[in-house]
Amino acid sequence: xxxxxxxxxxxxxxxxxxxxxxxxxxxxxxxxxxxxxxxxxxxxxxxxxxxxxxxxxxxxxxxxxxxxxxxxxxxxxxxxxxxxxxxxxxxxxxxxxxxxxxxxxxxxxxxxxxxxxxxxxxxxxxxxxxxxxxxxxxxxxxxxxxxxxxxxxxxxxxxxxxxxxxxxxxxxxxxxxxxxxxxxxxxxxxxxxxxxxxxxxxxxxxxxxxxxxxxxxxxxxxxxxxxxxxxxxxxxxxxxxxxxxxxxxxxxxxxxxxxxxxxxxxxxxxxxxxxxxxxxxxxxxxxxxxxxxxxxxxxxxxxxx
Amino acid sequence: xxxxxxxxxxxxxxxxxxxxxxxxxxxxxxxxxxxxxxxxxxxxxxxxxxxxxxxxxxxxxxxxxxxxxxxxxxxxxxxxxxxxxxxxxxxxxxxxxxxxxxxxxxxxxxxxxxxxxxxxxxxxxxxxxxxxxxxxxxxxxxxxxxxxxxxxxxxxxxxxxxxxxxxxxxxxxxxxxxxxxxxxxxxxxxxxxxxxxxxxxxxxxxxxxxxxxxxxxxxxxxxxxxxxxxxxxxxxxxxxxxxxxxxxxxxxxxxxxxxxxxxxxxxxxxxxxxxxxxxxxxxxxxxxxxxxxxxxxxxxxxxxxxxxxxxxxxxxxxxxxxxxxxxxxxxxxxxxxxxxxxxxxxxxxxxxxxxxxxxxxxxxxxxxxxxxxxxxxxxxxxxx
Numbered sequence: 001x002x003x004x005x006x007x008x009x010x011x012x013x014x015x016x017x018x019x020x021x022x023x024x025x026x027x028x029x030x031x032x033x034x035x036x037x038x039x040x041x042x043x044x045x046x047x048x049x050x051x052x053x054x055x056x057x058x059x060x061x062x063x064x065x066x067x068x069x070x071x072x073x074x075x076x077x078x079x080x081x082x083x084x085x086x087x088x089x090x091x092x093x094x095x096x097x098x099x100x101x102x103x104x105x106x107x108x109x110x111x112x113x114x115x116x117x118x119x120x121x122x123x124x125x126x127x128x129x130x131x132x133x134x135x136x137x138x139x140x141x142x143x144x145x146x147x148x149x150x151x152x153x154x155x156x157x158x159x160x161x162x163x164x165x166x167x168x169x170x171x172x173x174x175x176x177x178x179x180x181x182x183x184x185x186x187x188x189x190x191x192x193x194x195x196x197x198x199x200x201x202x203x204x205x206x207x208x209x210x211x212x213x214x215x216x217x218x219x220x221x222x223x224x225x226x227x228x229x230x231x232x233x234x235x236x237x238x239x240x241x242x243x244x245x246x247x248x249x250x251x252x253x254x255x256x257x258x259x260x261x262x263x264x265x266x267x268x269x270x271x272x273x274x275x276x277x278x279x280x281x282x283x284x285x286x287x288x289x290x291x292x293x294x295x296x297x298x299x300x301x302x303x304x305x
Numbered sequence: 306x307x308x309x310x311x312x313x314x315x316x317x318x319x320x321x322x323x324x325x326x327x328x329x330x331x332x333x334x335x336x337x338x339x340x341x342x343x344x345x346x347x348x349x350x351x352x353x354x355x356x357x358x359x360x361x362x363x364x365x366x367x368x369x370x371x372x373x374x375x376x377x378x379x380x381x382x383x384x385x386x387x388x389x390x391x392x393x394x395x396x397x398x399x400x401x402x403x404x405x406x407x408x409x410x411x412x413x414x415x416x417x418x419x420x421x422x423x424x425x426x427x428x429x430x431x432x433x434x435x436x437x438x439x440x441x442x443x444x445x446x447x448x449x450x451x452x453x454x455x456x457x458x459x460x461x462x463x464x465x466x467x468x469x470x471x472x473x474x475x476x477x478x479x480x481x482x483x484x485x486x487x488x489x490x491x492x493x494x495x496x497x498x499x500x501x502x503x504x505x506x507x508x509x510x511x512x513x514x515x516x517x518x519x520x521x522x523x524x525x526x527x528x529x530x531x532x533x534x535x536x537x538x539x540x541x542x543x544x545x546x547x548x549x550x551x552x553x554x555x556x557x558x559x560x561x562x563x564x565x566x567x568x569x570x571x572x573x574x575x576x577x578x579x580x581x582x583x584x585x586x587x588x589x590x591x592x593x594x595x596x597x598x599x600x601x602x603x604x605x606x607x608x609x610x611x612x613x614x615x616x617x618x619x620x621x622x623x624x625x626x627x628x629x630x631x632x633x634x635x636x637x638x639x640x641x642x643x644x645x646x647x648x649x650x651x652x653x654x655x656x657x658x659x660x661x662x663x664x665x666x667x668x669x670x671x672x673x674x675x676x677x678x679x680x681x682x683x684x685x686x687x688x689x
Contacts, residue, residue, distance in 0.1 A: 014574030165522035
């Protein structure tokens with residue numbers, strides 16, 4: 001746990017600046033309130049989302065080695081805000097770190113650009129905001145920053161596959177509770193954890209263009225299960241999950257043939273609410289599934305407190 | 306020895322009752338397996354408790370089950386570790402939850418019917434060699450190196466743990482699934498097989514084939530033998546594209562191709578361009594919608610309209626393909642240079658096969674300590 005201020009090389013990913021721009025904005029706001037300094041990697045490229053690796057593994061590995069090299073130039077640890085970026089980048093990093101001659105081959109092209117990825121340089125790490133919040137910032141310190149406890153708010157965690165599996169690749173040897181961090185954060189913010197079946201399952205997004213019905217059935221089932229368990233909202237560290245759970249929610253409702261209507265918050269939005277930010281500042285009005293109920297709950301909690 | 310509680314999902318169809326949970330207290334060493342615990346309960350408390358098992362050494366693949374929700378082999382999961390896993394969140398007092406495998410009908414207790422969801426799908430992928438011409442008089446002769454590529458998929462023991470864990474199959478029971486597709490790769494990658502392209506065409510053109518995998522990594526964590534079925538599925542996709550199979554009904558190739566090209570051009574995701582190019586590649590020349598593309602495009606319209614309404618997709622760059630900015634400075638050229646290099650080489654590094662050469666050097670201190678110990682031992686010996 002760090003006592004001093006945290007400063008990170010920040011990779012926001014593509015979707016947080018695209019269809020979920022409210023995520024990028026709320027991360028900036030929350031970082032400032034937490035005292036985390038973000039040095040944005042504005043020259044870095046897409047992680048490939050597993051799709052580029054599917055086409056050409058060396059291409060994905062080199063593109064992500066470039067991002068790591070740009071981060072290493074800052075001398076800072078790297079942070080992302082997307083489960084999919086985390087998973088795709090960790091996959092490439094695992095191969096790069098496994099073999100020095102493969103790494104040298106990848107660095108050949110990077111060296112022409114004045115870049116080089118070096119294994120373990122300055123203790124290099126790449127962590128999702130969720131991991132950084134628990135492992136480096138600390139839950140106690142987070143709880144101290146809370147000015148509006150999420151009392152009475154029933155929150156269902158939704159991780160996104162890419163930060164949960166495969167365990168061996170994602171640092172679970174060293175941090176075995178990474179698949180419990182959302183629960184821990186919800187509790188640190190004063191909220192109530194809702195247990196339901198879908199928390200660590202797949203949102204279906206990767207096949208939305210390839211098998212729409214399967215994809216929407218996955219999203220609709222998880223949202224429905226969370227509603228049945230009494231959730232007021234879901235929270236996710238993955239903007240791609242957000243696309244399927246929130247943006248596609250009305251379409252998913254048709255496939256599972258039931259009314260849905262469950263707010264899905266990005267992790268920085270949930271943190272932001274507890275730090276006293278207003279829903280509008282956190283871009284919650286941009287969501288497809290209304291966040292009105294969450295706001296009512298928090299207002300109610302404030303009134304009774 | 307330690308005491309553990311197993312909470313087992315029981316089901317006896319002949320009783321006419323629905324499934325129920327039953328707890329068993331067992332007493333055994335933490336290094337023994339969950340299967341050992343189940344067998345002890347069967348031996349001491351209830352002989353009707355049913356489980357399929359044979360080798361007890363992760364070779365036969367009989368005892369697939371879910372332990373604390375995780376699919377795997379009962380004989381390869383230590384009971385002490387399972388107890389710890391069950392108690393991570395609440396800090397103690399929780400039983401080890403044991404269930405039959407998922408995505409399969411249950412015959413009795415922990416025994417599932419693997420016929421319809423496993424074996425039928427395995428047969429679906431023609432799991433035998435289709436060689437060139439008549440078989441040779443003696444054995445096939447191939448370079449050993451040419452077989453290394455498929456050793457990972459050959460490690461499969463047909464336990465069904467990956468099928469049990471598959472989140473695509475949970476939503477689409479027709480999905481061919483991880484075990485069968487890993488088996489398919491075992492023959493697609495075999496240099497002795499003559500039907501590589503036909504196999505790939507078949508798997509790409511099945512709507513529930515290689516493009517139905519949702520990339521959830523569940524099968525990778527479930528597999529007790531390191532087969533990584535999802536990785537084999539991704540290799541099938543790669544090989545299908547390389548073989549020119551570009552007209553699959555799921556639009557899988559077009560989506561992948563559009564994504565890869567877009568990053569070369571823009572460096573980050575241009576959502577409007579991705580949607581357009583996935584469904585109607587090459588629109589700038591003339592509209593060439595792929596099979597099912599118009600349907601896909603029309604189906605995505607309500608979602609886009611809602612996103613415009615809330616302000617999610619109100620900026621022009623999110624609506625008009627191609628105006629999304631490139632990376633700043635010379636960064637886009639750097640990305641292009643990477644494409645040029647990597648598309649020429651297309652090296653595939655498989656850790657399962659190549660292993661890790663980068664073993665961290667031992668820290669100096671223990672080495673020094675060992676040397677000191679040795680010196681001391683030598684000195685002691687000298688003294689005596």
